[in-house]
Amino acid sequence: MNDTIKSAIADHALAEYPRECCGLLVLQEGHEVYVPCRNIAARPTEDFRLAPEDYALAEDLGPIVAVVHSHPGGMARPSGADRKMCEQSGIDKWVIVSLGVQSDGSTAIDEWFEFGPTGYIAPLLGRQFVHGVHDCYDLIRSYYQLERGILLPDFERRDNWWEDGASNLYLDHYREAGFVDVGPAATLQAGDILLMQIRSKNDVPNHAGIYLGDGVMLHHMHGRLSGRTVWGGMWTQCLRTVLRHEEVTP
Template identity: 45%
Template sequence: MRKHIIAAIQSHAAAEYPKECCGLVLAVGLAQKYFPCRNIATEPNEEFRLDPEDYAAAEDQGQVIGIVHSHPDATSRPSSRDLAMCEATALPWHILSWPEGDLRTITPTGSTPLLKRPFVHGVQDCFAVVRDFYMRAMGIELPNYQRTDGWWESAENASLYEQHYKAAGFEQVDSPQRGDMIVMEVGRTAHPNHAGIYLGTDPALPGEESGVFGPGPFVLHHLYGRPSELIVYGGPWLQRTRLILRHKEAR
């Protein structure tokens, strides 16, 4: 990274300390510049949320080629959320520890494993692992519906699965086959709020080893606060099932 950009990031981090600063690296013609943004997170000392209006203003000036934020009183080591968001944005992320001053860059790999991915709500969660499976196994791109914290506990926000599945190309079936989406109720709720992929007796996943053997049947899912995993589909999971959905293009 160019020296004048590093200096601008350091200046921004110092001005915002002890809050996390955030900003964008822009390509403006042949030049590059740092565009500082506002951190509108509820707890800016612990995380950052880049102001969408600032992002739009930056795009009016040039091409966004990197995302920047600081780690106040911490190392530049990326968090699980940093790694997940780097993949989601498909852009390099530059992390500055402050006041230490260490700058680290992480780059997207282009493919997050389906198994053992850390949980980051809205980025790597139960719906994300479903979307990624359909794209990798079937070439089907599902809409990426916005998920706000706590939607799974509110009847008003239960539309992610119950109200959107038809528009996303799914239809309800009586018994599952490999590749179907299993929609369940977990926790203290009165509506479906969790989903996984039914794999039948074959735990194989596109492009990776599952390391799981046995009679099955298996379901791939990503439960809140846990890494994504394979489970045997039976017992309480079967009892929690409320919808079995099959995509029309998967027939």
């Protein structure tokens, strides 16, 4: 990146502080141009979601060569969610700029970092929750890829889809992912998916965990780190049904 582009990105990051800024580098007539975009994430001070309309407008200007975002008050190093989104994006270069309050009370740029796809899959334990990126369904996908060698399809999911009065994403898509419904009374096997309903206005399952065996569930709750927990108590009260993958169904 040349100084002109860095200056444009820095100005955008400072203008958005303490929100994360996001934008795209577009190739126009052989030169890279920075296109600032809107961050429509539910928690813009903690993560970013680039507005789809802005992405489409940038594509009209030329080929997209990099995704850019800022880390206010943090280091210019990719989080697990950043690395996951990089893998999904199909874009070879990602740029992070960090900024924060300096010793004299001013806000300024601290450092820059560039990275690209490496085949990264986040560890199953200790993931930070970012809906649509690292959430309960993505944990299921990663578990099946890492532990079973099975690639499950991904599905677009809006924030709080379980509150719109219509969506029923798990039950609408489980067959496409290769699962069968064996019912809530099934004798559990390792790898079974436990569909639960937790404060869902749609009255539909909106959370899922993976049964690991020996009375243990792996799951990722909203706002928490992914982890293991004992299967029982309140979780069994929330259970709506059990899904089993066709490749492991007797």
